Each structure stands twice: as structure tokens, then as C-alpha cells.
Amino acid sequence: MCCANAGADITNAKPESAGDLLAEEILKLMERLNVPNGLQGLGYDSSYLDKLVEGTLPQKRVTGLSPNPAGADEFHKLFEEGMSVY
Numbered sequence: 001m002c003c004a005n006a007g008a009d010i011t012n013a014k015p016e017s018a019g020d021l022l023a024e025e026i027l028k029l030m031e032r033l034n035v036p037n038g039l040q041g042l043g044y045d046s047s048y049l050d051k052l053v054e055g056t057l058p059q060k061r062v063t064g065l066s067p068n069p070a071g072a073d074e075f076h077k078l079f080e081e082g083m084s085v086y
Helices: 015-032 046-056 072-081
Strands: none
Touching: 046 072
């Protein structure tokens, strides 16, 4: 039997709030499951940013899938913001 009160209360939610509600529920689930909190939860800190970017740039099979062009500055920001998720 599943949790009767699981999930977000969407009683008065507006469609434009769907993304925020989903994000909140995913973060709650991550915390409950003890998912590491971003890159810092995996042992990285800001001193690794340049190395993470350097290691990412040659990964064309991954970076080439980006819908927008992404270079060193974009990846640096991505990793910096990914240090902590919740």
C-alpha cells in the first residue's frame, strides 16, 4: 500500500506552477533517499571547477546534444550552480 498523502497538494495550483511544484517534490524525494547534495555531496568543491570544465569540453558526444551552444563559461556556471542542489 502506498502513501496516501504522498505528492504535492495541487488543489488550488495553477498550470503555470506545475514546474515549481514538480521541482519541490523531486527535491523532497532526493532528500528522503539521501541522494548526495550536488557535486559537493560527491566530494567536490569550487577548487575543482576548472578541472571539471576542462574534462567536459572534449566530450563532444555529450556537449553536442545541447540545444544551445555551450562553452567553458557556460559549463563553469553549470558546475558552480550544481555544487549544491537542495
